[in-house]
Amino acid sequence: MHIDKIRVILSAHGRLTQPVDKLDDNSDLYQAGLTSLATVGLMLALEDEFDIEFPDSVLSRKTFGSIETIADTVEDLLD
Amino acid sequence: MFTLSSEDNTNFTELLKAVHKIGSKTIAKHAQDVDQKARFPVESFAAIKSLNLMSAYVPVKLGGMGLNVEQISKICEVLALYCGSTAMIYSMHKIQVACIVHHCMQVDYFKNYVKKLVSEQRLIASATTEIGTGGDLLSSFCAVKESDGQFTLTKKAPVISYGEAADDLMLTARRNIDAPNSDQVGILLTKEQFQLEPISGWDTLGFRGTCSSGFIVTASASIAQVNPVPFSEILSQTMHPFAHITWASLWSGICTDAIDNARKFVKNSVRRNPDMPPISSIRLAEVTGSLNNMRNNISASIKEYTEMLIIGDSDAFTNFGFSTRINNLKISSSQMLIDIVGKAMMICGISSYRNDSELSLCRHIRDAYGASLMVNNDRILMHNATLVVMHKEAR
Structure with a gap:
């Protein structure tokens, strides 16, 4: 459920060099072209969509490394 | 990942004395010629190798000295008192040594290489x-x-x-x-x-x-x-923090040497007119405060990085807050370097502006301008500009 929403957001804000539907949930998003600038847009869109705020403890390169790690983080923040 | 072990470093004070000795006896003597001819400081590195400093960061169990980040930074700072280029080269070499020691020890080739590094005191670009x-x-x-x-x-x-x-x-x-x-x-x-x-x-x-x-x-x-280790891991865990910490340390060494010249100048003024403190003594007080701030920034970064190495949580190094702080260390130290050397020149006046004066700071100020351009501060600031939108400093 969250994964589908995250894929839509990633597609709109990730500025990836390949289509999101070609990526697996555990594909490396940095290898797919995710930049630090695009991460900002991605994070803001995720915060708006799920009405959450990313605390500093999860703000790392790893959190945005794959669709799976984003989903895990969102899941934790919603709990 | 690599975790730091506490090894016996009781001889570090003695080692620092030896570094000062090669600094004043050898490195400083050739610094002007190295600068004028834009040549590699061969004499400096023959002396550095004679102290086995090329493998100073290699753990004791692998034949090195087992020095920690703080001690390596101190050596960079001391070398910079005598020749900025020598210190910069030493720092860049040490960054590579740290990358190998932290990230390559699972690979046989690199393990054997470290033995060669220790016995042959090799230089890595x-x-x-x-x-x-x-x-x-x-x-x-x-x-x-x-x-x-x-x-x-x-x-x-x-x-x-x-x-x-x-x-x-x-x-x-x-x-x-x-x-x-x-x-x-x-x-x-x-x-x-x-x-x-x-x-x-x-x-x-x-x-x-x-x-x-x-x-x-x-x-x-x-x-x-x-x-085979992804380079992004090596960069975030070692190359990025280690580089900015050792660079900032050596820049503080250049500042210390410039302020020493300024102090000599002020002392001479006081000797000439003991009843009235010279106006330049106020500037000396001010610039010494700036150096204190610079050193405090470096110490804080060394402390944070060393604690992270001891804990050994590889994810912590990619935290946006840590990246931002390490970037800020580089930006602020390189700016302070120009500011402090410039102010030391204001104190010394024309004698620091002369190439042929004992109090010359010409090489210092020329070196100083490189620090903010090499790995350009604007590019780093741009990177921070994206990180700070997300990262909040702890409240």
Whole structure:
């Protein structure tokens, strides 16, 4: 459920060099072209969509490394 | 990942005395010639090798001195009192040593290499930037082209500091010819395995002894020399923090030497007129405060990084807050370097502006301007500009 929403957001804000539907949930998003600038847009869109705020403890390169790690983080923040 | 162990360093004070000794007896004596001719400081490195300092960061169990980040930074600072270029080269070499010690010890080739580094006191250069990537260390065009356990590689490097003087070269490349630009590995080559074709010289304002010319590197070696660990991990855990901490430390050494000159000048004024403190003593007080701030910043970063190495949580190094703080250390220290040396010159006046004066600060101020341009502060600030939108300092 969250994964589908995250894929839509990633597609709109990730500025990836390949289509999101070609990526697996555990594909490396940095290898797919995710930049630090695009991460900002991605994070803001995720915060708006799920009405959450990313605390500093999860703000790392790893959190945005794959669709799976984003989903895990969102899941934790919603709990 | 690598975790720090506490080893016996009781001899460090003695070692520092020895570094000061080679500094005043050898390194300082050749600093002007190195600067004028923009040549590699051979005398400095013969002296540094005589103290086994090339392997100072290698753990004791592998034959090195087992010094920690704080101690390596201190050595960089002390070397910079005598010659900025020597300190810069030493720092860049040590960054590569740290990358090998932290990240390559699972690979037999690198394990054996460390023994050679200890016994032969080898000098390692690096080629991490590439023409066309816009200074982005996390992107490579060149790739490892493998065939029957061997590989070939060609890299257009805009800068390889002391490339021609180095024994070995660490470079980054794509893992294989099909890998995306961001899938990088580190490769260690020995001198006979690579050729350097010069594409640009190094006739610069400062740090002239680092001889940071551009080259096309062509290499051919065994696939065993490729470290499979993703380069992004090496960069975030070691190269990025270690570089900015040791650079800032050596810049503080340049500042300390400039302030020493300023103090000599003020002392002479006081001697001439003991009844009235000279106006320049106020400036000396002010600039000493700036150096204190700079050193405090460095200490805080060393403390944070050392604690992270002891805990050994590899994810912590990619935290945006940590990246931002390490970037800020580089930005603020390089700006303070210009400010402090400039103020020391204001105190010393024309005698610091002369090349032929005992109180000359000409080389210091020329070196100082390099610090904010090399790994350009604006690019780092731009990177921070994206990180700070997300990261909040702890409340």
